[in-house]
Amino acid sequence: MSLKFINQALIVGLFSAAIRMATPLALAALGEIFSENSGIINLGVEGIMLMGALLGFLGTYFTGSLLVGVLLSILIGIIMALIHGLITIRFMANQVVSGMALWLLGWGLSGFLYRMIFGVRTLPPTVKGFDTISIPLLSEMPFLGAILFNHNVLVYLMFILVFLSSIVLYRTDFGLRIRAVGENPKAADTLGVDVYRIRYMCLMIEGGLAGLAGAYLSLAQLSMFIEGMTLGKGFIAIAIVYFGKWNPYRTFSGALLFGFVDALQKRLQTMGFGIPYQFLLMLPYIITILTLLGVARKAEAPASLGVPYRRE
Amino acid sequence: MSIEREGFSTSVLIPLIAIIGALIVNSILLLAVGVNPLFAYKSLLSGALGSTYGITESLVKATPLLLVSLSMTVAFKCNVWNIGAEGQMIIATIVVTWVTLAIGDRGGPLLLLLAMLVGFLGGAFWAFIPGLLKAKFEVNEVIVTLMMNYIATFLLSYLVHGPMMDPKAYGYPLSPVLPKSALLPKLVKGSRSHAGVLIALLCALLTYILLWKTPLGYYIRAVGLNPEAAYCAGINVFRSIIIAMILSGGLAGLAGMIEVCGVHRRLLDTPLSGGYGYLGIPVALVGRLHPLGVVLASLFFGTLFVGAEMMQRTTGIPTTLVYCIEGLMMLFLVSSEFITKRGRA
Amino acid sequence: MGWRCLRIEKKTLLVILLIILVAIAAIYVLTRPKAPPAAPFRIALILPGRIDDVSWNQAAYEGIMWLKDKYGEAIDITYTEEVYEVAKIEPALRDYAEKGYDMIIGHGFQFMEPIVTVAPEYPHTAFLLGTGYKTVENSIVYDVRLEEGGYLMGVLAALMSKTGKVGVIGGCDVVEIYRGHEGFKLGAKSINPDIEIYEHYTGDWRDAEGAKEAAISMFEMGVDVIWHSGDGLGLGVVEAAKEKGFWFMGVPVDQSSLCPEKCLSCVVYSWGPLFEQIMNDWREDGKFDKKFYWASFANGGITLSPFNPAVPKDVRDTIEQVKQQIISGQLNITAMIPPKAG
Numbered sequence: 001m002s003l004k005f006i007n008q009a010l011i012v013g014l015f016s017a018a019i020r021m022a023t024p025l026a027l028a029a030l031g032e033i034f035s036e037n038s039g040i041i042n043l044g045v046e047g048i049m050l051m052g053a054l055l056g057f058l059g060t061y062f063t064g065s066l067l068v069g070v071l072l073s074i075l076i077g078i079i080m081a082l083i084h085g086l087i088t089i090r091f092m093a094n095q096v097v098s099g100m101a102l103w104l105l106g107w108g109l110s111g112f113l114y115r116m117i118f119g120v121r122t123l124p125p126t127v128k129g130f131d132t133i134s135i136p137l138l139s140e141m142p143f144l145g146a147i148l149f150n151h152n153v154l155v156y157l158m159f160i161l162v163f164l165s166s167i168v169l170y171r172t173d174f175g176l177r178i179r180a181v182g183e184n185p186k187a188a189d190t191l192g193v194d195v196y197r198i199r200y201m202c203l204m205i206e207g208g209l210a211g212l213a214g215a216y217l218s219l220a221q222l223s224m225f226i227e228g229m230t231l232g233k234g235f236i237a238i239a240i241v242y243f244g245k246w247n248p249y250r251t252f253s254g255a256l257l258f259g260f261v262d263a264l265q266k267r268l269q270t271m272g273f274g275i276p277y278q279f280l281l282m283l284p285y286i287i288t289i290l291t292l293l294g295v296a297r298k299a300e301a302p303a304s305l306g307v308p309y310r311r312e
Numbered sequence: 313m314s315i316e317r318e319g320f321s322t323s324v325l326i327p328l329i330a331i332i333g334a335l336i337v338n339s340i341l342l343l344a345v346g347v348n349p350l351f352a353y354k355s356l357l358s359g360a361l362g363s364t365y366g367i368t369e370s371l372v373k374a375t376p377l378l379l380v381s382l383s384m385t386v387a388f389k390c391n392v393w394n395i396g397a398e399g400q401m402i403i404a405t406i407v408v409t410w411v412t413l414a415i416g417d418r419g420g421p422l423l424l425l426l427a428m429l430v431g432f433l434g435g436a437f438w439a440f441i442p443g444l445l446k447a448k449f450e451v452n453e454v455i456v457t458l459m460m461n462y463i464a465t466f467l468l469s470y471l472v473h474g475p476m477m478d479p480k481a482y483g484y485p486l487s488p489v490l491p492k493s494a495l496l497p498k499l500v501k502g503s504r505s506h507a508g509v510l511i512a513l514l515c516a517l518l519t520y521i522l523l524w525k526t527p528l529g530y531y532i533r534a535v536g537l538n539p540e541a542a543y544c545a546g547i548n549v550f551r552s553i554i555i556a557m558i559l560s561g562g563l564a565g566l567a568g569m570i571e572v573c574g575v576h577r578r579l580l581d582t583p584l585s586g587g588y589g590y591l592g593i594p595v596a597l598v599g600r601l602h603p604l605g606v607v608l609a610s611l612f613f614g615t616l617f618v619g620a621e622m623m624q625r626t627t628g629i630p631t632t633l634v635y636c637i638e639g640l641m642m643l644f645l646v647s648s649e650f651i652t653k654r655g656r657a
Numbered sequence: 658m659g660w661r662c663l664r665i666e667k668k669t670l671l672v673i674l675l676i677i678l679v680a681i682a683a684i685y686v687l688t689r690p691k692a693p694p695a696a697p698f699r700i701a702l703i704l705p706g707r708i709d710d711v712s713w714n715q716a717a718y719e720g721i722m723w724l725k726d727k728y729g730e731a732i733d734i735t736y737t738e739e740v741y742e743v744a745k746i747e748p749a750l751r752d753y754a755e756k757g758y759d760m761i762i763g764h765g766f767q768f769m770e771p772i773v774t775v776a777p778e779y780p781h782t783a784f785l786l787g788t789g790y791k792t793v794e795n796s797i798v799y800d801v802r803l804e805e806g807g808y809l810m811g812v813l814a815a816l817m818s819k820t821g822k823v824g825v826i827g828g829c830d831v832v833e834i835y836r837g838h839e840g841f842k843l844g845a846k847s848i849n850p851d852i853e854i855y856e857h858y859t860g861d862w863r864d865a866e867g868a869k870e871a872a873i874s875m876f877e878m879g880v881d882v883i884w885h886s887g888d889g890l891g892l893g894v895v896e897a898a899k900e901k902g903f904w905f906m907g908v909p910v911d912q913s914s915l916c917p918e919k920c921l922s923c924v925v926y927s928w929g930p931l932f933e934q935i936m937n938d939w940r941e942d943g944k945f946d947k948k949f950y951w952a953s954f955a956n957g958g959i960t961l962s963p964f965n966p967a968v969p970k971d972v973r974d975t976i977e978q979v980k981q982q983i984i985s986g987q988l989n990i991t992a993m994i995p996p997k998a999g
Contacts, residue, residue: 013877017870047639083643093646097594101642108635111707115630116344120709120718122910124892221866222896226889227632227707231864239455266867267874270824270855277830278470281860285459292451301452325674332677359752369748466860473830482790483996484766485831504747576743580767581829586742621745624737625752631707631739 008143014263015147020221022252022259023158024049024213024230028237029244029251030165031209035081037169037246038202039182039304040088043099045210046234047106048080052214054110057225058117060127069127070154070215077211080106081203089199092308103234111227129223130154152220154212161209165248178202182302185309195309210234243292246302254288261287330648334641341636347627359622360615366622368505372575374614376401378512379567380592381599381606382519383435383560388601389523390556391536396442396457397564398589399464400435404565405572406468407434409487409579410476412494423493427573428511428566435565436558438464443557447550453557465583472581487579496574508570513607515563520603522559532556564589598645616641698760698940700724701753702736703746705765706862712888713862714738716909717764717787720928724936727929746771754779760936763787766832772796783939785932788832792948799931801952803833803886803908804840804990805983806924806959810906811844812979813921814882815852816972817904824855824875826894827886828862837886837908839994844979855880865893872897872905882906882921895920904965911962923962931958955984 028045035042042048052073060069080102087098118125130152139149169175177198180188185195213233218225240258244251261284269280339349360366380397387394408431412423419426442456469485478488496506523529534542535552543549571584591613599609620634702721706714721734735758740749746768753761754775763772764787776784776796784796792798807825814823825841827834838856845852855875859867868890872883880903885891887908895912898905898919905919909926931952939945952958961980964973982988 009877013874017873021866021870087643087647091647094597097597097642097646100590100594101639101646104635104639104642106639108632108637108639111632112341112630112636115632115709118709120715122715122719123711123912123915124709126915217866222869222893224892226863226865226892228863229865231861231866235458239458242452242455263870263874266857266871270857270871270874270878272855276470276474277858277860278466278473282463282466285462289445289456289459292455293445293449325671328674329677365748365751373744469829469860483832483835484769484788484790485829486766571744576770578770580743581831582741582743582767584743586744618748621748622752625735625749626756628735631737 010267012143012146014267015260016150017263017266018256018260019147019151019155020259021262022255023155024216024221024233025237025240025258026158026162026252026255027154027213027216028210028234029240029255030161030248031077031206031213032238032241033165033169033244033246033248033251034178034202034209035199035206036241036305037182037302038178038199039185039302039307039309040085040199040203041095041099041238041306042081042084042102042203042206043096043235043238044080044084044102044106045099045206045237046230046232047103047110048077048207048210049106049214049217049230049234050110050228051076051080051106052211053218053229054114054214054225055211056215057127057218060219061125066128066130066219069219070212073211073215074208075211077207077209077214078204079207081207081210082200084207085200085203088308089196089203092310095306095308107228110225114225114227124224124226126224127219130220154216154220157212162248162252169248179302182304185304189309189311195311199309213237239288242301243288245300257291258284258288326648327645330644331641333648334637334644337644338637338640341633342627342629345629345633347629352623352627352629355626356616356619356623359626360619364500365503366618368500368503370611370615370618371509372504372506372614373618374610375509375512375574376567376571376586376588377592377595377614378607378610379515379563379570380588381596381610382512382515382603383563383567384592384596385519385599385601385603385606386523386532386556386563387560388596389536390532390553391539392443392446392553392556392560393454394439394442394457394557394560394564395454395590395593396439396460396561397567397592398583398587399457399461400438400561400564401568401571401589402461402464402468402583403438404431404434404568405579405584406471406476407431408494408569408572409490412490412573413488415491417491417493419491419493421493423491424496424573427494427569431565431569432562433565435568436562439557439561439564440554443554443561446557447553461589468579468583469581472579476579478578485581489578490573494573495577496570504575506570506574508574511566511570515566516603516607519563523603528552528555564592567592594642594646598642697731698728698936699733699758700735700760700762700936701758702734702762703740703749703753703764703768704736704738705741705767707738708736710863710889711892711912712909714764716926717762717928720926720932721762723927723929724932727933741767743767743771747775750775750784754782759783760785760939762932781943783935783945785935792945795945797935797945797948797950799935799950799952801833801926801958802954802991803837803924803959804994805954806908806961807837807840807884807886808844808847808983808988808990809961809976809980810884810922810924811841811846812848813844813906813968813972813976814841814884814904815845815848816975817921817968818852818882820879820881821849821851822853822855822878822880824857824872824880824883825886826857826859826868826871826875826883826890828859828864828888828890830858834886836991836994840990841884843990843993859890862888862890865890865896867893869893869897872903873901876901876903913962913965918965918967921965921968925960925962926952927958927960928952931956954980955986 055076056069056073059072087093088095135149139145177193181195181198240254243254265280265283269277342349360370408427411430442453445451446453472485476487478486499505531547531552595609599606624634704714708718760783762785766789769789772784776793786798788800789798857871872894882904884906885894891907895915899916904921906921907923911923913920
């Protein structure tokens with residue numbers, strides 16, 4: 001029907017959308033990288049994202065300030081991750097169950113609080129979300145400029161955080177300690193590393209980033225909160241962490257891949273090629289698996305992932 | 313994750329106290345919406361256990377939970393993180409529907425057995441793929457199984473909107489109703505309880521026998537604990553992983569077959585799995601990955617979910633509050649482990 | 658910092674447990690269950706979604722609220738949300754029937770089989786099925802002729818589009834959504850046979866983000882008017898319209914307040930009067946003679962929200978004209994919808 005559309009505007013739109021859709025995945029996945037590199041798996045990312053989305057929205061709605069919203073979302077993320085930490089580090093309980101319980105709780109609580117505060121309305125309350133900010137000069141570059149430098153501030157933040165995460169994990173003492181704790185907590189402990197403290201700190205980072213990812217949904221992507229608005233993104237983010245082999249750059253490219261195929265699938269559907277839309281919807285997931293086969297074999301998790309540490 | 317030889321009192325007592333603790337915290341939320349917590353809990357209990365219908369409903373809910381939890385048990389014992397039970401259930405429902413419709417009532421009583429076999433195989437197949445990818449290419453099974461859940465969901469949607477749509481359904485995405493011979497017999501008149509619960513309990517027994525009384529089960533557990541040592545001891549790690557996944561998928565497939573043959577009797581656009589594929593994971597872990605524990609945990613959670621829905625209808629509290637309650641319950645239960653653990657993991 | 662396992666004595670635990678159990682038993686015995694209000698007519702609404710989803714479910718919720726407003730004390734209503742999975746439906750139906758509710762509404766076709774199973778056991782309770790095709794003695798099906806609304810939306814879109822490209826976005830191509838989309842296409846083509854129509858299904862009713870991206874991609878292809886067929890995803894289309902500046906139309910409530918400059922008009926559902934009609938039919942006879950109830954322009958079940966000021970008078974007149982043709986039966990949109998390719 002419409003191959004005549006393949007022109008520059010379409011390509012730019014496609015890649016631009018890919019970045020938009022990858023951002024919440026990337027943010028949440030970055031957080032999860034930190035916690036998993038230290039040995040803790042947190043399946044409750046979805047619940048944390050939802051609470052982050054809610055708190056971010058509430059903060060902005062009641063104060064008119066996007067910054068307040070974002071800070072609140074980070075704060076609630078940290079709190080929820082710390083609950084997970086309490087249960088998995090202090091109580092040494094099963095991380096998978098704790099994570100899933102946190103998911104249920106976050107989902108239920110966010111929906112519940114939203115309904116309590118706003119009641120039932122014909123049209124949902126909205127806020128003024130993040131605007132697109134074009135970076136002067138850079139965004140005027142042909143092609144790349146429009147794709148990379150025409151987004152809202154959280155996307156730019158995400159770029160920076162990917163870069164920072166890599167530096168922290170691989171070029172700082174702190175990062176070294178994190179990875180040591182993840183690989184062999186006992187050895188790290190013998191060398192004087194405070195295993196528990198490192199894990200708590202990683203969880204805090206994780207929670208903050210997951211909360212931020214949630215805020216992106218309710219403040220940048222849409223300008224409202226919808227119950228359950230994450231639609232599984234938290235779990236996809238976790239999968240992307242495995243895809244990226246716990247490395248920030250690879251994980252970021254995993255998020256990009258997923259976002260790209262998702263954006264592609266939408267445009268393909270609209271172009272009307274006659275393929276049943278369900279198959280197009282499958283595309284991101286199939287491509288992810290195929291790519292895994294191609295590039296992400298021998299994915300070795302941090303050795304102590306999922307195992308609570310007991311100091312003898 | 314090894315099983316501790318815990319005394320009865322600690323295994324049952326501690327969780328009970330955890331449950332009560334969760335209920336107390338939940339009371340705060342209930343009071344916030346102006347509901348008397350005790351009235352709410354009473355309706356939860358009476359809803360789930362206070363009538364024949366309630367009890368049978370709890371069983372109906374517990375049955376797929378049990379099968380999925382058993383599926384998780386087999387997989388996790390081999391250290392294979394199969395979170396694809398949802399997808400495996402869906403594929404099983406598709407295959408069961410297709411085969412039973414194709415054969416129709418001609419199959420007679422054998423049709424039901426065939427359905428079970430086909431359901432098992434369908435789920436096993438869907439799990440075989442990630443199992444193969446893991447065993448041969450060391451591709452992480454977490455992400456593959458998760459992706460395949462989504463693929464299965466969309467496949468179901470496509471089929472039910474198209475090739476498998478009931479021509480008499482006026483364009484609604486429904487498959488034809490399954491032939492009578494393929495339906496699971498009902499256990500209690502006037503309720504939804506069906507023979508599936510017997511199948512599930514049988515599977516629990518079989519799983520126990522498999523994992524602890526057969527060489528294969530030993531290999532599976534050995535690979536789960538330490539693949540390198542198992543390899544050195546001459547165990548075929550590759551085969552163990554594949555078999556574990558096949559069995560795991562098959563059990564999940566049985567759960568799907570039971571749902572379609574016992575409860576729904578036809579396919580819909582909405583997956584019949586109802587989230588059991590994911591819920592089975594914490595249930596299996598709360599059950600300490602042992603068939604007996606899993607049976608108890610499934611019964612508990614089945615009752616809890618049914619009771620919670622009843623409570624919601626009686627008190628009128630928002631459904632989101634019910635999720636909070638269930639989540640808190642899980643949190644408390646998992647935290648209570650710390651009292652029982654003694655020293656080493 | 659280590660953690661020492663609490664060395665709680667088993668005996669202590671037992672004692673604690675016993676005390677708690679006794680306390681609970683005591684209070685249990687002392688609490689009185691809430692007596693149901695003695696209202697003559699009790700209605701239960703079971704929704705697959707949420708009452709505030711700005712769409713299919715909210716419309717039904719507002720419908721029974723309308724009834725409550727009108728009849729006040731004579732009616733008692735209750736509702737349950739998120740009964741989406743089929744497995745949860747039957748217990749809900751039985752529960753309300755057992756509790757003595759007079760009219761139980763299952764707002765979605767996944768309720769069909771459970772209603773067919775449960776209704777015969779409660780012959781004095783009325784069961785209402787929201788879209789579907791099977792009925793029993795004491796159940797009826799209600800549905801909405803979204804194709805009529807869609808047709809008018811298509812006409813409006815074609816008249817207002819400057820680029821000759823219009824779009825329609827929905828969740829899944831089921832039932833009334835499918836009919837609505839097809840109606841849209843017919844309406845648009847009736848004005849401009851060469852019009853280019855782009856269609857998108859997000860696959861998930863609540864995927865507002867997906868709908869927003871789909872709308873943006875349509876816009877990038879030159880579409881300047883988009884109609885969304887409702888559900889939470891519609892909000893995403895509104896967001897995209899706000900950002901990119903194309904015209905949008907929606908369902909099932911008036912969404913102009915979300916983005917006044919860009920909303921052309923919306924198809925509005927009014928379930929209240931239809932529920933009232935059903936209720937009165939049941940109460941009159943104690944049975945259902947009519948089995949299918951349709952919300953349409955003719956009975957006020959569907960209306961159009963006020964036009965955007967930017968819509969020129971001749972366009973409004975055309976719409977009004979076509980609407981009258983539909984109401985009078987001169988134009989039968991329902992008959993024009995092609996059956997779904999199976």
